[in-house]
Amino acid sequence: MGKHILALDQGTTSTRALLVNKAGEISHLSREELVLQYEHPGWVEVDAEAVWRSAVNVIEETLRSSGLTADTLSAIGITNQRETAVVWDRATGKPIRPAIVWQSRQTAELCDELKRAGHEPLFREKTGLLLDPYFSGTKIAWMLRHTEGAANRAANGELLFGTIDSWLVWKLTGGKVHVTDATNASRTLLYDIHERRWDESLLALLGIPRLMLPEVRSTSEVYGVTDAGLFGGEIPIAAVVGDQQAALFGQGCHRPGEAKNTYGTGCFMLMNTGEEAKASAHGLLTTIAWQLEDRVEYALEGSVFVGGSAIQWLRDGLGILTTAAESEALALQVDSSDGVYVVPAFVGLGTPHWDSEARGSVFGLTRGTTKAHLVRATLESLAYQTRDVLTAMEEDSGMRLTTLGVDGGAVMNGFLMQFQSDLLGVSITRPVQQESTALGAAYLAGLAVGFWRDRDEVRALKQVERTFEPGMDEALRESLYEGWLRAVRAAIAFKG
Ligand SMILES: Nc1ncnc2c1ncn2[C@@H]1O[C@H](COP(=O)(O)OP(=O)(O)O)[C@@H](O)[C@H]1O
Numbered sequence: 223m224g225k226h227i228l229a230l231d232q233g234t235t236s237t238r239a240l241l242v243n244k245a246g247e248i249s250h251l252s253r254e255e256l257v258l259q260y261e262h263p264g265w266v267e268v269d270a271e272a273v274w275r276s277a278v279n280v281i282e283e284t285l286r287s288s289g290l291t292a293d294t295l296s297a298i299g300i301t302n303q304r305e306t307a308v309v310w311d312r313a314t315g316k317p318i319r320p321a322i323v324w325q326s327r328q329t330a331e332l333c334d335e336l337k338r339a340g341h342e343p344l345f346r347e348k349t350g351l352l353l354d355p356y357f358s359g360t361k362i363a364w365m366l367r368h369t370e371g372a373a374n375r376a377a378n379g380e381l382l383f384g385t386i387d388s389w390l391v392w393k394l395t396g397g398k399v400h401v402t403d404a405t406n407a408s409r410t411l412l413y414d415i416h417e418r419r420w421d422e423s424l425l426a427l428l429g430i431p432r433l434m435l436p437e438v439r440s441t442s443e444v445y446g447v448t449d450a451g452l453f454g455g456e457i458p459i460a461a462v463v464g465d466q467q468a469a470l471f472g473q474g475c476h477r478p479g480e481a482k483n484t485y486g487t488g489c490f491m492l493m494n495t496g497e498e499a500k501a502s503a504h505g506l507l508t509t510i511a512w513q514l515e516d517r518v519e520y521a522l523e524g525s526v527f528v529g530g531s532a533i534q535w536l537r538d539g540l541g542i543l544t545t546a547a548e549s550e551a552l553a554l555q556v557d558s559s560d561g562v563y564v565v566p567a568f569v570g571l572g573t574p575h576w577d578s579e580a581r582g583s584v585f586g587l588t589r590g591t592t593k594a595h596l597v598r599a600t601l602e603s604l605a606y607q608t609r610d611v612l613t614a615m616e617e618d619s620g621m622r623l624t625t626l627g628v629d630g631g632a633v634m635n636g637f638l639m640q641f642q643s644d645l646l647g648v649s650i651t652r653p654v655q656q657e658s659t660a661l662g663a664a665y666l667a668g669l670a671v672g673f674w675r676d677r678d679e680v681r682a683l684k685q686v687e688r689t690f691e692p693g694m695d696e697a698l699r700e701s702l703y704e705g706w707l708r709a710v711r712a713a714i715a716f717k718g
């Protein structure tokens with residue numbers, strides 16, 4: 223048995239590989255940025271070949287910098303941005319067009335068509351999701367409709383579909399293994415999360431041939447080994463898990479009622495609900511937390527589409543920041559956002575509104591507004607959106623949260639974390655190891671190959687770096703939040 227698990231974390235904006243040892247310590251992180259394509263307003267795509275190349279590069283770099291060889295690794299655990307859809311040619315392994323990223327709105331019309339025909343309750347009941355362009359199903363249907371000859375080729379078994387995990391496993395195994403896991407399947411809009419199978423009636427509604435779909439396996443098992451030609455030896459691939467579920471596992475939220483929020487490109491709060499798939503009355507998603515052997519556990523999820531990417535917009539779109547980290551000092555230059563609210567609905571709104579037509583808006587500008595106010599209001603928007611989600615979560619689960627575990631790129635921002643704690647009235651714990659997603663994938667892979675004994679062993683590895691306690695006066699907190707609710711209502715009303 224080797225001394226390390228390699229975690230491959232394929233996110234929206236970057237691909238990372240890192241090593242995890244038995245104590246849950248991380249070393250030799252290698253990272254490659256990805257270029258997203260925004261060809262039309264509301265569309266977000268990425269070159270699946272570039273994603274694949276980035277995965278090879280970061281694994282090679284991690285091996286090189288650590289001096290380890292492939293056969294000294296115990297396993298690879300893969301975690302990935304979810305819903306992003308790839309369709310490729312079975313024979314050549316080439317994608318038929320760019321992958322459609324989870325944030326993309328290009329299937330809004332198709333979703334509306336299906337809603338008008340009254341199909342949403344069926345999708346909601348079987349998959350725990352909603353008819354929103356976010357999920358993979360309509361993205362696959364769109365590719366089949368908009369790529370010449372694709373529908374016929376798919377029906378003949380010449381094309382394969384996969385979320386990013388499937389695509390990477392296919393490539394890593396040299397085109398031998400076409401699988402996904404239950405967490406990723408639960409984000410496709412095609413998988414019955416109760417019966418645990420691809421659903422023929424949903425496939426028929428979307429015109430997707432069953433032949434294209436991967437086999438659905440558990441979240442923690444050996445699916446195959448990496449092609450010996452790639453890294454100079456075979457490495458067992460022993461976990462596949464959607465990144466938000468991986469973070470839930472990595473944060474040690476293994477018991478019902480435990481929750482985490484990840485602040486990456488988007489913000490995703492997941493609460494473990496155990497073996498019960500709880501339906502939501504407030505726009506949350508019911509999703510599979512993980513499948514271990516034959517046992518499935520579920521989660522309630524609130525999905526916020528634009529989180530850290532609003533900070534990237536300040537940096538790259540407006541040019542008022544040179545780095546995302548600078549946003550903290552700027553926000554702290556002012557005592558408040560002075561009545562300014564930024565609603566970053568750049569690609570519509572997810573939980574609890576599910577409005578794919580809404581667009582971003584800024585409210586409350588005066589002649590005295592400075593870039594510090596705008597930056598602060600943008601950071602605050604992550605916290606306000608999270609409060610919307612937590613309110614829904616508490617109403618649906620009937621549980622009151624006292625502590626929230628956090629992770630993701632933006633949690634380094636101390637201003638944001640304190641404001642978040644103030645606004646929720648909840649303690650926030652930031653772990654020492656903020657790569658919860660990669661840790662979750664490593665733990666799940668390690669459990670499959672006997673690197674760790676059981677869940678309790680990995681849960682005990684978590685260490686808290688800092689706790690943020692709520693300190694804001696309640697009247698102020700509620701009046702600030704009132705302003706946010708007004709701003710969101712106005713943003714939704716603006717779309718005409
Ligand atoms: N100090 C910071 N303050 C606010 N946002 C930050 C900070 N550092 C990084 N971010 C944001 O975090 C995001 C990157 O987080 P990460 O977890 O790597 O995302 P993903 O996995 O979605 O690619 C970016 O959108 C970036 O703008």
Ligand SMILES: O=P(O)(O)OC[C@H](O)CO
Binds near residue numbers: 234304464487
């Ligand atoms: O790329 P991330 O880490 O922001 O995650 C994206 C989510 O999985 C989308 O559902």
